[in-house]
Amino acid sequence: MKLIVAYIQPQKLNAVKQALYSKEISRMSITNALGAGQQGGYTENYRGVEIEVNLRKKVRIEIAVNDSFVDSTVETIIEAARSGKIGDGKIFIYPIEECIRIRTGEKGTDAIGG
Amino acid sequence: MKLIVAYIQPQKLNAVKQALYSKEISRMSITNALGAGQQGGYTENYRGVEIEVNLRKKVRIEIAVNDSFVDSTVETIIEAARSGKIGDGKIFIYPIEECIRIRTGEKGTDAIGG
Amino acid sequence: MKLIVAYIQPQKLNAVKQALYSKEISRMSITNALGAGQQGGYTENYRGVEIEVNLRKKVRIEIAVNDSFVDSTVETIIEAARSGKIGDGKIFIYPIEECIRIRTGEKGTDAIGG
Amino acid sequence: MNKLIISLLCLMTLGVFSSQAGTELAVSGEGITLESFKGSVKASWDELETKEETSASVEGSKTVTDDGISETYTGVITYTIAADGEGSLSFESDDKFWTSNVFMMFCAVLVFIMHLGFCCLEVGFSRAKNSVNIIFKNFTIVAIATLIYGAIGFNIMYPGDFSIGSFFGFAGPGLGGTAGEMGMTYSDGYTYWTDFLFQAMFAAATASIVSGAVCERIKINSFLIFCTIFAGVIYPIIGSWGWGGGFLGDWGFHDLAGSGLVHATGGAGALAGAIVLGPRIGKYVNGKTFAIMGHNMPIAAIGAFLLWFGWFGFNGGSQLNGDPMGTSGIMVMTLLASTAGVVAAMILSWILSGKPDLSMVLNGALAGLVGITAGADVVSPLYAVIIGAVAGLLVVVAVIALDKLKIDDPVGAVPVHLVCGSWGVVATGIFGTAEGCTVLGQIKSILCIVVFAFVCAFIIFTIIKVTIGLRVSEEEELEGLDLGEHGMEAYSGFQIFTNQ
Amino acid sequence: MNKLIISLLCLMTLGVFSSQAGTELAVSGEGITLESFKGSVKASWDELETKEETSASVEGSKTVTDDGISETYTGVITYTIAADGEGSLSFESDDKFWTSNVFMMFCAVLVFIMHLGFCCLEVGFSRAKNSVNIIFKNFTIVAIATLIYGAIGFNIMYPGDFSIGSFFGFAGPGLGGTAGEMGMTYSDGYTYWTDFLFQAMFAAATASIVSGAVCERIKINSFLIFCTIFAGVIYPIIGSWGWGGGFLGDWGFHDLAGSGLVHATGGAGALAGAIVLGPRIGKYVNGKTFAIMGHNMPIAAIGAFLLWFGWFGFNGGSQLNGDPMGTSGIMVMTLLASTAGVVAAMILSWILSGKPDLSMVLNGALAGLVGITAGADVVSPLYAVIIGAVAGLLVVVAVIALDKLKIDDPVGAVPVHLVCGSWGVVATGIFGTAEGCTVLGQIKSILCIVVFAFVCAFIIFTIIKVTIGLRVSEEEELEGLDLGEHGMEAYSGFQIFTNQ
Amino acid sequence: MNKLIISLLCLMTLGVFSSQAGTELAVSGEGITLESFKGSVKASWDELETKEETSASVEGSKTVTDDGISETYTGVITYTIAADGEGSLSFESDDKFWTSNVFMMFCAVLVFIMHLGFCCLEVGFSRAKNSVNIIFKNFTIVAIATLIYGAIGFNIMYPGDFSIGSFFGFAGPGLGGTAGEMGMTYSDGYTYWTDFLFQAMFAAATASIVSGAVCERIKINSFLIFCTIFAGVIYPIIGSWGWGGGFLGDWGFHDLAGSGLVHATGGAGALAGAIVLGPRIGKYVNGKTFAIMGHNMPIAAIGAFLLWFGWFGFNGGSQLNGDPMGTSGIMVMTLLASTAGVVAAMILSWILSGKPDLSMVLNGALAGLVGITAGADVVSPLYAVIIGAVAGLLVVVAVIALDKLKIDDPVGAVPVHLVCGSWGVVATGIFGTAEGCTVLGQIKSILCIVVFAFVCAFIIFTIIKVTIGLRVSEEEELEGLDLGEHGMEAYSGFQIFTNQ
Numbered sequence A, B, C: 001m002k003l004i005v006a007y008i009q010p011q012k013l014n015a016v017k018q019a020l021y022s023k024e025i026s027r028m029s030i031t032n033a034l035g036a037g038q039q040g041g042y043t044e045n046y047r048g049v050e051i052e053v054n055l056r057k058k059v060r061i062e063i064a065v066n067d068s069f070v071d072s073t074v075e076t077i078i079e080a081a082r083s084g085k086i087g088d089g090k091i092f093i094y095p096i097e098e099c100i101r102i103r104t105g106e107k108g109t110d111a112i113g114g
Numbered sequence D, E, F: 001m002n003k004l005i006i007s008l009l010c011l012m013t014l015g016v017f018s019s020q021a022g023t024e025l026a027v028s029g030e031g032i033t034l035e036s037f038k039g040s041v042k043a044s045w046d047e048l049e050t051k052e053e054t055s056a057s058v059e060g061s062k063t064v065t066d067d068g069i070s071e072t073y074t075g076v077i078t079y080t081i082a083a084d085g086e087g088s089l090s091f092e093s094d095d096k097f098w099t100s101n102v103f104m105m106f107c108a109v110l111v112f113i114m115h116l117g118f119c120c121l122e123v124g125f126s127r128a129k130n131s132v133n134i135i136f137k138n139f140t141i142v143a144i145a146t147l148i149y150g151a152i153g154f155n156i157m158y159p160g161d162f163s164i165g166s167f168f169g170f171a172g173p174g175l176g177g178t179a180g181e182m183g184m185t186y187s188d189g190y191t192y193w194t195d196f197l198f199q200a201m202f203a204a205a206t207a208s209i210v211s212g213a214v215c216e217r218i219k220i221n222s223f224l225i226f227c228t229i230f231a232g233v234i235y236p237i238i239g240s241w242g243w244g245g246g247f248l249g250d251w252g253f254h255d256l257a258g259s260g261l262v263h264a265t266g267g268a269g270a271l272a273g274a275i276v277l278g279p280r281i282g283k284y285v286n287g288k289t290f291a292i293m294g295h296n297m298p299i300a301a302i303g304a305f306l307l308w309f310g311w312f313g314f315n316g317g318s319q320l321n322g323d324p325m326g327t328s329g330i331m332v333m334t335l336l337a338s339t340a341g342v343v344a345a346m347i348l349s350w351i352l353s354g355k356p357d358l359s360m361v362l363n364g365a366l367a368g369l370v371g372i373t374a375g376a377d378v379v380s381p382l383y384a385v386i387i388g389a390v391a392g393l394l395v396v397v398a399v400i401a402l403d404k405l406k407i408d409d410p411v412g413a414v415p416v417h418l419v420c421g422s423w424g425v426v427a428t429g430i431f432g433t434a435e436g437c438t439v440l441g442q443i444k445s446i447l448c449i450v451v452f453a454f455v456c457a458f459i460i461f462t463i464i465k466v467t468i469g470l471r472v473s474e475e476e477e478l479e480g481l482d483l484g485e486h487g488m489e490a491y492s493g494f495q496i497f498t499n500q
């Protein structure tokens, strides 16, 4: 079992979600994040003072999958989230030791997926 | 050392917190998340247009514990968060390599707990 | 590759960011969190009723780095985030299995850093 | 020497829908002389039974021509027949009537914006997940209350003649009346339409008060049904006792703008609702009281400020004309009482909880306002300050007491409107200079009002509860009424904790 | 016997910038007798060509001394020369004028706050990432529209004489006029300045209406250019047809406060803008309609309530004096129609989508208000309710229809203002009692207004599009106009999802 | 032939708390004849020392009976004794007084809502973590300022006689006065109560201005103490110099509604506060200026719009009667100046920072309003536009300059109120037509005002600082004053970054 964490552009969330659904990957958790990466920041302006903003709004998607799904999930995300411009985001993969469904108490591979 | 990440129903947060406290697990971090799982979505309606919302509000609890605490923590969460209905949530367990307390510089097992 | 997750006091974010930049660690993701730790809570008051608030506002910084950067990153964070008071925060280190840059498809060590 | 030519003009041609009959004076048209006018008025008088010392009025104009300059004045001509059968005529210019009517209309418009005040206060003092529902309630209340009050309430409140004792009367459904009786002759300072405008806003306010106490758990359709009955029947009945010529007058009841008739009535309905519904999930757990914090204090502040703002119209307009000393005195007493309420609530909450509580201070202003509403026209500045300060203390104590009783009232409708409204009525008996108004009479009156309003509201809520149901499901309450009742969110895109 | 002394005082000394010439009556100064006044007026009259049955007015005062008590009245003295060459004088006290003018000024101030209403409604109904931009637009519109309307628009709208048929006229740039012609003699109920104040607020409202339909994608500079032209030229031209003495009057056109001249005009401009701009990214994808939810319903509710609030001034003031029956009748009809709009929209949206939609209910109130704006002075309560209810239904249907046509109008400016504005004009023909006003005349009139406004707006938008560009880049639209156009965030510190 | 019967009625029976003595005219009661009235007035006159060309007024009514029609007019009867000892009577109807008083009351109510404007602007322009504190401050200011101003301020500002030069006077504590001297005879257009209502709102505004500059770091109790003194003593002293008959009048000082007396005074207090407190943590670090962004622009926009809205009452009411040309001219000049301020600030900020800055535009409107406040009654439209535009430029420049000086003023109270207020006073000397008003006199006056206000405020703030402390702890400032001072959050449930 792996945890796939993807940071993507906020406006790509819908596309990524749709793409994942179409691959029947329908479990995920999403949080809001601010990110600093290669993309660099921008300048805001407030009452005559410049503000360097180097944290950009990103969406963080967490998907726990069984090992066999890792590649297809990653590919799907990349396909949907990629625009070719700097700032497209990054994907991290972590090991999961255990997964438990609260309602049933199921564990491991059964709990992660369907 | 393990990281326990639990996604639960927002309204269960208080109960889970109390239960953990009563087991003297008093360290945790909480974030807001949107989740898609088995629970499925619901339909909103705005100005005559239906909106399929498949991301439901969830609370994400992160608890780093020493290995001996893993089971009791998981059990406690399950007990408090379970209602028996779809959407009760899920728990993931990850390995932690190191933990450092910023104030004192303590590391590992000491830093995690008391 | 390691994932460094630091929980710090919100007001230290700017200092930590600056310190990391000055060490040329310029990639990170930030989320808002509520944390319970040693610091304890405080009491709010609303319409004559006391409220025990034991979740304090924290900032969660996620930094994925190549192994060689782990120590310097951790040190930099500690230096900038430390005030010596309870509540300064904590750092966790997790293993990363893979990292992929969405735009280029680069993987591993290349993807994480520059 | 002046030459007087009296020409009577029917000034109102608004083709209003009228469901009421009315006796129209037979005198109209141009070129009618003084004598012919007197004659015709007298003739129609003679048909009536009582002829002693009574009078008839008609709108008309008077033209003075002197030294080659002609001047025309519009106003009301009144023909009065004295006991000895002699008739006399008097003319009153309508200049002040115009001013008074403008004043009353703006006061009504100020009262209108109080509904945004109620709305914002309730939104701000409750949780984000119920905001859409609260806005929906407060917005539609204005519409529903106005329509039902127009259809029946207005004519229950001002029945003309009572049919059951001096307790209930009904002048028939609908709005409108005989042209010629809706303008200057309708009252001293406002037209029929202005009257309805002002009164409809009060009816809606009464329903809005209830809204605050039942929020975050009541079903939207059940609430709307309650409001329709409360604003359309219960409030008008109570109102008729005091303002429509009913039995409270026999006790010398004085209630300028409705500390009792509006606020205590609404507050009693709020109490009934809060009791029948029960507390919100999580408010009282294992005998302990938990605070459920409001989610948006700036919106709550907008609400409190707008209520304060509108109250100048609420009290000021209730003098029913624009008389300078009267209205300006009322406005100042209103201001003084509200400010005293703020300061008193601030000090007491500071003492009790160690820190000054914003929500108590906002309530303190409203408490002072509710308190002075009955007697703003009959008290001195010193007493206005005392009444407001006591109200400010009362509201803090009552909020805490209500929690002790495990009655859950999210915005404090009961402490503000019921408690301080009752206090305002009694205080008018204590401090006021209104003729015939006694402490005892005021206490008897407020008891009648509160008991009747509470019992009626309790019965209506209970009937709704056992029939179509009053409260949303536990699941819906936890998820929020916005999704459950309206399928919509108030703050789409904002990341909000909904764990309470 | 009274002794009359007429002393004429030039009451206005305000050293106004005036770009217009004017004939000033030669009569002024103190101590002038009746005869000398008559004489001088007659003399200046004799110079004029038309002498038959015409009159001249001047502000003055009249003093009566009787039995040792002297009284002075201020007002207007009018000298009228009848067909037979005989002159006569009349005096009218300015007491009612003061009242009417005060009424009109407050109505103008109420209309002013409608701009905050427009602003809040638009902010609430759109996404957080565009809020700064929307506020910026709505705030500067008031400024720009006022200035351009003062510079040219006012004198296009009220040209005095038309230069092209009864279609276009221009009385020259700038504000101000001859002292002595701007006060009581300027009109029956308001001064020149009050007139401008009230009218400028209307011009700004017309531009604000467009704002709602084009938001979340229009470039700020392009929008400001459009507004300048629309409020400064297009609206005044259309306004002159109806209120400035233009050709719509020949068809018996009746539009009290501008269902057609203001709202349909603005709504037509909104439609043109929405079409030329195209829909927001993500609104219509692969033939499917997606909802883009507003981000702040409490702010939207504040907007809707404030528009409702201000509308009492919008319609009430449009009678142009403070006559009690007229103004109070207008206010009540306005209230009744809006409440009916709320209830109708609530019921229909409840039926259509299973749950009552807040945004539809807010729009329903506005629909009822727009609908009654043309005929509030000439309908009965029953008809006001019908007009409002139909408008409430129309707005729900039109919102859905517009989505079917793939025209993206974030706040519903077209359904509310164009559709219900047109309905209001036609309804006045159907239900109203205005003299000479026919259904056919109203239909012809509204067609002229809508077609002209739409075509002009379409042309202006298109020219802007092909020259400096109308729409922000896709990237900027996705990131939000707040950062792109203003480099600023509306909710700094809040965690907000911007994924839509 | 008319028959005049003069019956004098004591119209005011409001049993007010009065701490002041007063000479009541001995004439009252019904059925008093002209001769007896003359006689009694003359008698009481004879007791007084100065008999030359002086007069006494009393409220009364006059009844005319003619040709069988009786008419009664209420108003003021004035008995004037000329130099030759001959007495004459005049009667003035109170019709216009009613209108003026209604106008003034509504203006006061409009000024009231400016406090919500100040509150929202300050909340919006500061950080979420301090919102409760800011609302608390702005809400209680209204209460505290009203009460202290009623207790002592009003009688310092209008002392009747000065006790120290024409610099300071005090007419004793408390509100109220002799019945019969508080109504129509009190002034030309408003009662005693209306006067207090209007003036109290001004006093509160002065304190609110200071609030904006010291927010996000001042201790709540310290601030409330400052406000009490500032609104209760300092402002009234300064006010008495200009409006209470003090020495500024000798220099021909003209300040219609308080560009100097209110705004520059408040602005000077704000400057003193900002200096004594020092900047917020993080505002100036290592010589560099950092922006601390406001957290809620829609709320800030509501604030700016409401201030603009209320300003029509602020300036309009300051003419102190409802005279049509005067008031409507003031309203239009107010509108023109504010719109010019918006446009000027927009253009300059666009040039300076490449993008149009919303916060500057909101400030621009306020700048224009503050600028025109002194001279709205004495300038032409062209000059109003110039005054407003210059103010709009000044505010942008001053905001930047203040940052250069490392003076931290979160909402721009100093640029808007001090800078533009001073400009407004001087501009009235340059462009205005007020009699006797010179540029030099205006400059001297504004210097006196600003220096005195600044020095007093500086001393008070410093004394508070060294005694009970002025500023919250660093820790509390970082965590937010909402938790520290009030133990409460403004946006419970919202996820908010508090890292700044």
Ligand SMILES: Nc1ncnc2c1ncn2[C@@H]1O[C@H](COP(=O)(O)OP(=O)(O)O)[C@@H](O)[C@H]1O
Residues within 6 Å of the ligand: A007, A008, A033, A034, A035, A036, A037, A038, A039, A040, A056, A058, A086, A087, A088, A089, A090, C027, C028, C029, C030, C062, C063, C064, C065, C101, C103, C111, C112, C113
């Ligand atoms: N090393 C990292 N650690 C944590 N988060 C990262 C890291 N690299 C990238 N991110 C996250 O991914 C987002 C996308 O970054 P992007 O600018 O596309 O990456 P890159 O610079 O690698 O091209 C960043 O805004 C940040 O939130």
Ligand SMILES: Nc1ncnc2c1ncn2[C@@H]1O[C@H](COP(=O)(O)OP(=O)(O)O)[C@@H](O)[C@H]1O
Residues within 6 Å of the ligand: A027, A028, A029, A030, A062, A063, A064, A065, A101, A103, A111, A112, A113, B007, B008, B033, B034, B035, B036, B037, B038, B039, B040, B056, B058, B086, B087, B088, B089, B090
């Ligand atoms: N595979 C997964 N990856 C990431 N998050 C998940 C996954 N499965 C569940 N979650 C999170 O847990 C929450 C609860 O899901 P739930 O519907 O109870 O799970 P299940 O479908 O397994 O019963 C989801 O809303 C989501 O936030």
Ligand SMILES: Nc1ncnc2c1ncn2[C@@H]1O[C@H](COP(=O)(O)OP(=O)(O)O)[C@@H](O)[C@H]1O
Residues within 6 Å of the ligand: B027, B028, B029, B030, B062, B063, B064, B065, B101, B103, B111, B112, B113, C007, C008, C033, C034, C035, C036, C037, C038, C039, C040, C056, C058, C086, C087, C088, C089, C090
């Ligand atoms: N064991 C843990 N699991 C999850 N989060 C933790 C844990 N310990 C600390 N944190 C996070 O770090 C923050 C800082 O905690 P702090 O009170 O400084 O830690 P400690 O109690 O170890 O000194 C906490 O508010 C919480 O968000």
